[in-house]
Amino acid sequence: MGRYFGIAAVDLLAKEDFGKMVSYRNGRITAVPLEEAIGRLNLVDVKTQYDTERYNGRRAILWT
Numbered sequence: 001m002g003r004y005f006g007i008a009a010v011d012l013l014a015k016e017d018f019g020k021m022v023s024y025r026n027g028r029i030t031a032v033p034l035e036e037a038i039g040r041l042n043l044v045d046v047k048t049q050y051d052t053e054r055y056n057g058r059r060a061i062l063w064t
Contacts, residue, residue: 004029 001024008022008029020031044050 005022005024008031012018012020012022012031017031019034021034021037023030023032023037025032046052
């Protein structure tokens, strides 16, 4: 998923489509104006979008 976000971000730069951020909405990667993104709080629905059984909060690459 991170790879696709990176590709989408570079696509925005190549198009000189500034002032937007990459977002995942309704099953698609899309671009959202920053004003819309910071205008309200978007919370993750833990029950439907988060696998609490597999999450390991202690993962780190540099600080182990």
